[in-house]
Amino acid sequence: MKKITIMTPCYNEEGNIEDLYLRVKEVFHQLPNYEYEHLFIDNASHDKTVDILRNIAQKDTRVKVIVNARNFGPVRSGYYGILQCYGDAVIPIVADLQDPPELILEFVKKWEEGYKVVKAFKTPMKEGAFFYFARQIFYYLMDNLSDIKVTRNFTGFGLY
Secondary structure, three states, rough: OOEEEEEEEEEOOOOEEEEEEHHHHHHHHHHOOOEEHHHHHHHEOOOOOOHHHHHHHHHHEEEEEOOOOOOHHHHHHHHHHOOOHHHHHHHOOOOOOOOOOHHHHHHHHHOOOOOOEEEEEEEOOOOHHHHHHHHHHHHHHHHHHHOOOOOOOEEEEEEE
16 A cells, blocks of 8 residues: 655644644545555744644654754755655645645546646735735746746645
């Protein structure tokens, strides 16, 4: 049976973390042919995030918790988290629920069809003129100053 690791960096997410855990758990109830583990990497939260995670992990052996001694930020913490994943695939998902866990079903379907990587893209959202302008400048600079093509509206949410 293949195993998928869900990897979630978090920082002060006490209001979201249990809901995220329950939604991911429900998704995997719909995927009986897969095992999963949910790895949370806490970035030295100041709220009750770690207490909530430890409580969940005591009740569910599929949940693993890494607590950083200090805040390493989402990129370094996420990278370290991916290095700690031992499943056949990994799905990074943010703790703030902006990435809908229900898309995991679509990711797995595409993976079963033979895709090695499945990426999700954010749909354009209403934003103020300043943020729209700043985003357009960022993409313009990246397109013209870098040899690497930046995928627009991609946040990292996907199956790898």
